[in-house]
Amino acid sequence: MTTPANAPLKSPTGQPTGTAAAEPAAPASGGGAPKVVARQGVLSAVRPDQQPGDGRYPVAWLHISAPGRGAIPTATSRCTCGRDRSAVGHRQVHALIADHTAHRDLCPLRTASQEGRTAA
Template identity: 45%
Template sequence: MSTRRHPPLKSITTTPTDLPAAPQPVDTAAVGEPKGVAEGVPTSVRIDPCRDDGRRPVAWLHVVAPPSWSVTPSARSCCTCGYERQAIGRAAVLQLVAAHGEHRTSCPLLNPALEGRAAA
């Protein structure tokens, strides 16, 4: 019986030894004055854009009016003083929008001067 030799399936490549070195960055002299911080960082102190100025949402009006005329619109008006109303239908939503505007003019949280007059 004779044995037959098969050629190797993978070939081993040799590593070249004469590769040139990668180019290195050249150190250049700094131009201008040295900077205290990274570029783009403000050096002056600015006011905090998220600081609290005491304003809070008090009254909300949420109207859902789909673009299709076949869908019935709805609305909800609420206030932190306890005022809360809902409306379904075109005429009722229009009345609620008007009532919400009237409430904003008479709400004791939005107009504290009215509270003293109403109590008197």
């Protein structure tokens, strides 16, 4: 199927001759602009938290990634007191887990809150 290079791809439509001005839109029936009615919605208010909590919040995080058999595990231990440690490999991850557990008892942020609880 061969077509000449200058053959039109679509059916030609009639081309207007000369220029014509745009016609104004017909006026809307009813005289004037359409009226917009605002919806009356229900007033919303921020409600108090339904679960107020007991005053506890996270201080230290231990993230362990052990992807599967034959893969090398990694771990990170972070605390809001500024402690940030990481480990790669089985031995180092196990050591970091033990260190993180020991840090929970020695962290100045946790021991300060515990002293207030025992005094009360």
